[in-house]
Amino acid sequence: xxxxxxxxxxxxxxxxxxxxxxxxxxxxxxxxxxxxxxxxxxxxxxxxxxxxxxxxxxxxxxxxxxxxxxxxxxxxxxxxxxxxxxxxxxxxxxxxxxxxxxxxxxxxxxxxxxxxxxxxxxxxxxxxxxxxxxxxxxxxxxxxxxxxxxxxxxx
Amino acid sequence: xxxxxxxxxxxxxxxxxxxxxxxxxxxxxxxxxxxxxxxxxxxxxxxxxxxxxxxxxxxxxxxxxxxxxxxxxxxxxxxxxxxxxxxxxxxxxxxxxxxxxxxxxxxxxxxxxxxxxxxxxxxxxxxxxxxxxxxxxxxxxxxxxxxxxxxxxxxxxxxxxxxxxxxxxxxxxxxxxxxxxxxxxxxxxxxxxxxxxxxxxxxxxxxxxxxxxxxxxxxxxxxxxxxxxxxxxxxxxxxxxxxxxxxxxxxxxxxxxxxxxxxxxxxxxxxxxxxxxxxxxxxxxxxxxxxxxxxxxxxxxxxxxxxxxxxxxxxxxxxxxxxxxxxxxxxxxxxxxxxxxxxxxxxxxxxxxxxxxxxxxxxxxxxxxxxxxxxxxxxxxxxxxxxxxxxxxxxxxxxxxxxxxxxxxxxxxxxxxxxxxx
Numbered sequence: 001x002x003x004x005x006x007x008x009x010x011x012x013x014x015x016x017x018x019x020x021x022x023x024x025x026x027x028x029x030x031x032x033x034x035x036x037x038x039x040x041x042x043x044x045x046x047x048x049x050x051x052x053x054x055x056x057x058x059x060x061x062x063x064x065x066x067x068x069x070x071x072x073x074x075x076x077x078x079x080x081x082x083x084x085x086x087x088x089x090x091x092x093x094x095x096x097x098x099x100x101x102x103x104x105x106x107x108x109x110x111x112x113x114x115x116x117x118x119x120x121x122x123x124x125x126x127x128x129x130x131x132x133x134x135x136x137x138x139x140x141x142x143x144x145x146x147x148x149x150x151x152x153x154x155x
Numbered sequence: 156x157x158x159x160x161x162x163x164x165x166x167x168x169x170x171x172x173x174x175x176x177x178x179x180x181x182x183x184x185x186x187x188x189x190x191x192x193x194x195x196x197x198x199x200x201x202x203x204x205x206x207x208x209x210x211x212x213x214x215x216x217x218x219x220x221x222x223x224x225x226x227x228x229x230x231x232x233x234x235x236x237x238x239x240x241x242x243x244x245x246x247x248x249x250x251x252x253x254x255x256x257x258x259x260x261x262x263x264x265x266x267x268x269x270x271x272x273x274x275x276x277x278x279x280x281x282x283x284x285x286x287x288x289x290x291x292x293x294x295x296x297x298x299x300x301x302x303x304x305x306x307x308x309x310x311x312x313x314x315x316x317x318x319x320x321x322x323x324x325x326x327x328x329x330x331x332x333x334x335x336x337x338x339x340x341x342x343x344x345x346x347x348x349x350x351x352x353x354x355x356x357x358x359x360x361x362x363x364x365x366x367x368x369x370x371x372x373x374x375x376x377x378x379x380x381x382x383x384x385x386x387x388x389x390x391x392x393x394x395x396x397x398x399x400x401x402x403x404x405x406x407x408x409x410x411x412x413x414x415x416x417x418x419x420x421x422x423x424x425x426x427x428x429x430x431x432x433x434x435x436x437x438x439x440x441x442x443x444x445x446x447x448x449x450x451x452x453x454x455x456x457x458x459x460x461x462x463x464x465x466x467x468x469x470x471x472x473x474x475x476x477x478x479x480x481x482x483x484x485x486x487x488x489x490x491x492x493x494x495x496x497x498x499x500x501x502x503x504x505x506x507x508x509x510x511x512x513x514x515x516x517x518x519x520x521x522x523x524x525x526x527x528x529x530x531x532x533x534x535x536x537x538x539x540x541x542x543x544x545x546x547x548x549x550x551x552x553x554x555x556x557x558x559x560x561x562x563x564x565x566x567x568x569x570x571x572x573x574x575x576x577x
Contacts, residue, residue, distance in 0.1 A: 003524045007517070007575055016512075016577075037532065040516075040546060061546050063514035064576075119520060 005115035006122070007064065010072070015064035020074035022057040029140025033132030035066070035124055042070060042128055044136045051082050053137075058129065065113075065122050070129035072109055082137065089130050096123050174475040179467065180556040182207040193526030196561045201346050201374060201505055201552030202530050203396045206460070210400055213459035217452050224448055226425060240451050243458030244441070247406050250461045251391060252382040257411050257440040261449050264405035265373040266296040268392035269340070271407060271444060272369055273300035275420045276338070276390075283309030285337045288366075290315045290323055290352070292345040292539040297371040301340060310337070317542055321348040321497035329360045336361075339368045343375035343391075347536035347550070348497025349480075349505030351375075358387050367413065373397050377554065378476055378503050380469045383408050395453060399555075400460035404453030407444075414440050421446040464555070472555045476504035479553045479562060486566045490573070496548050504553030507534075510569070513576045515549040521575060522549075525568040 027045035034041050042060035046053055056078055058070045073092075077085050087105065094101045096116050103111075116126045180186045183205045188195045197205060217239055223232035225240045244256045253259060262268040281287070287301045291314050298312075305312045313336075315328035323341075332339075339361040344351050354370065361368045367389035375381055376393040383391050390413070395404040409417075419426055419437055423446035428436040437443050464472065483506050487493055492511035510518060519531035530550045533540045540546060551565055 003521055003575070006520065012576065061514075063516035065517070067514075122516070122520060125516065 002118075006119055008112050008115060010109055010112040011064060011068040014068035014071040018058075018067050018071040020057050020071065020078070021059055023059055024055060024057050029136040029138075029143065031132050031135035031139050033060075033128050033135065035062075035128050037124065040066060040125075040128070042066065042132050044070075044129070044132045046133075046136050046140070048082070048140060053077050053080055053082060053085060056133075058132075062128070063122075063125050065116060065125040066128050069113055069126040072112065073129050073133065076108065076110055077133065085133070085137075089134065092130055093127065096126050174467075174471045176475060176556065176558040180558065182209070182463075183556050184208055184211070186556060190526040190528070191524050196527040196557075196564045198551040198553065198557065198561065198565060199528045199530050200377070200554035200557075201397075201534075201550065203402065204377060204399045204554050205556065206399055206401065206456070207463050209463045210456050210459045214401065214452050214456045217455040222452070225451055226442070236451055239455050239458075240449065243454040246458040246461050250381075250465070251376075251408055252384050253408050254384070255411060258408055258414065260407040260409065260414075260441045260444045261454055262392075262405045262407050263403055263450070264394035264396070265371060265392045266300075266394075268390075268405055268407035269296055269369065269371065270300045271420050272390050272392075272409070273304040275417045275444075276413065277301075277304035277308065279416065279418060280337055281305065281308035281310040284335060285310040286313050286333070286335045287311070288313050288315065288328070288331055288336050288339045288361075290328065290341050291317050291542050292321065292323070292348055292350060292536065293340070293342055294346050294371060294373070295535045295537070296373075297340055297342060297369075298538065311335075314538065317350075317539075318499075320499050321345070321350050321539075321543075322499035322501070323350070323352050323357075325353060325356060328357065332360060332364045332366065334364070336364060336366050339366055340371070341368065342371045342373075343381070344378070344503045344505075345497070345536070345539065346374045346505070347534040347539045347548070348499070348507055349502040349552075350497055350499040351501040351503055353501070354386050354388065362387070367410075374503060374505070377464065377472075379473045389413055395457040395460065398457070398460055399463060400457040401453050404450045404457050406457070411440065414444070417444075419443055419446075423447045425449070467555055475555065476553050476557075479557055479559070480504045480506065482559060483551060483553075483562045483565070486562060487569070490566070490569055492573070493569070496543055496545065504557075505550060506552075507548040507550045509545065509548055510572065513572060515547040517576070518549045518569070518572055521572045522565070522568045525564070525571065527565055527568045529565075 024045040028047045030045040032043045040062040044058050046056040056074045091103045095114055113126050116122050185205050221235045221239055223236045225237040244259050247259050248256045301312050313331055315331050316324045318324050358368045369390035370388045372391050372393040377398040389410045391408040396402040426438050426443050426446040428438050494509050496507040515531035522529055532547050
């Protein structure tokens with residue numbers, strides 16, 4: 001177990017200067033994620049144009065792994081079609097939990113999170129933002145279905 | 156101490172002021188472990204303390220020579236098991252200087268002991284408009300059972316504030332006592348901050364209002380002499396695994412006069428004298444509050460743990476841990492960007508802290524890589540954390556087996572954390 005594999009430079013950098021930190025008002029979708037183990041929380045607000053995630057902001061308190069993971073995720077998903085984000089979510093989840101996983105698509109900087117796999121106690125820190133993103137996208141669907149059908153997303 | 160004490164056979168000769176922590180460490184088999192290639196430095200005794208060989212041997216001896224169900228059989232093993240179980244009860248009584256073994260109820264731990272009082276005593280006494288007074292530094296186990304009892308009976312839970320250093324604001328506490336207060340429930344020592352509460356003043360103030368006091372002793376029992384008669388408290392709860400015994404066993408001390416009025420809590424075997432389909436006759440104290448086959452081997456292990464600690468000498472252990480606390484406090488304050496959380500004048504061997512720019516979880520992972528085990532998070536005391544505007548701290552806590560070298564390893568590891576995070 002080598003902590004340098006966990007705390008890579010990319011992780012430390014994104015922890016120190018998180019990208020897309022803040023809050024969108026108004027937002028098309030939002031959710032609050034909790035890690036009950038540590039009391040950390042993470043909020044995500046996002047906007048969708050067409051079937052693409054156009055903007056995302058996150059804020060909250062968390063460890064370096066959870067902050068860096070959210071920051072890296074925000075860069076990876078911004079501008080992406082929603083179905084591609086769902087596939088990316090799957091890939092990242094496997095990357096965090098399955099030994100020697102070969103991702104289905106290029107993950108870019110998200111690969112920096114592969115060291116988390118060796119630290120089972122920290123997997124939840126890295127995956128919290130992805131679960132929260134999912135919840136925010138679900139919340140958007142519910143919110144959208146309450147308005148005229150023109151904006152309803154059907155997947 | 157007026158009460159007769161059970162015979163103990165000390166594994167070491169305890170000389171006040173001369174405490175050989177290295178030798179004590181050798182009594183604990185787990186201390187031989189290496190974590191990530193380094194000798195274990197265990198600084199998480201406040202979460203769960205390790206068990207000495209004497210406890211492990213006692214449990215094995217019981218299981219291999221004595222086990223049977225208690226209070227039931229006429230056969231030899233059942234009688235011996237009963238003697239071992241009731242012997243452990245006497246050991247607990249003597250350890251905390253209770254008047255009688257009728258006042259000692261075995262439970263699964265502190266949490267179950269508090270739930271027992273909240274449900275049995277609370278069900279009997281709490282009425283709409285009544286108040287239960289706790290403090291802002293309580294463990295969730297001394298908050299949630301009272302929230303539940305208050306909700307069930309229309310009562311209100313009130314929490315006394317802390318001072319900036321994490322001590323109890325005693326004048327504010329006293330001012331919150333009133334004619335609606337039915338019970339005071341407080342920690343002896345805060346698990347998150349290390350604060351030792353001024354129990355004598357607190358109990359005296361509560362009793363002036365005719366209010367009984369429950370003490371959550373989980374963090375005190377292994378670290379200082381606890382004398383329930385001197386404290387004059389009405390309930391005292393503690394866990395075996397915080398006092399170098401096994402998990403799943405603990406005890407509730409309750410003043411006999413209170414227990415005699417309280418309705419049984421759980422129903423089943425052992426807590427009855429006779430059962431008909433229409434109704435039952437309940438057993439005498441303390442068994443009335445112990446439904447079902449108890450954790451016999453756990454009680455035997457707890458008894459052995461208390462005997463072990465008596466052998467070391469509570470006062471010697473207390474002084475040793477005070478020295479460790481002073482050493483750790485001084486050394487940690489030297490580290491740039493480190494902030495101690497909880498600096499009350501009266502503290503037990505617990506040091507809670509934050510490090511600028513580094514989340515406690517990251518501290519915990521990096522220390523673990525160096526073989527140093529600490530607790531990180533909210534320590535099941537979220538109101539105490541939020542009182543300081545925090546969601547989490549890193550916490551090092553000390554036990555009888557910790558050495559001065561352990562503190563040095565902690566400090567060295569924290570310097571490495573600083574290096575990683577810049």
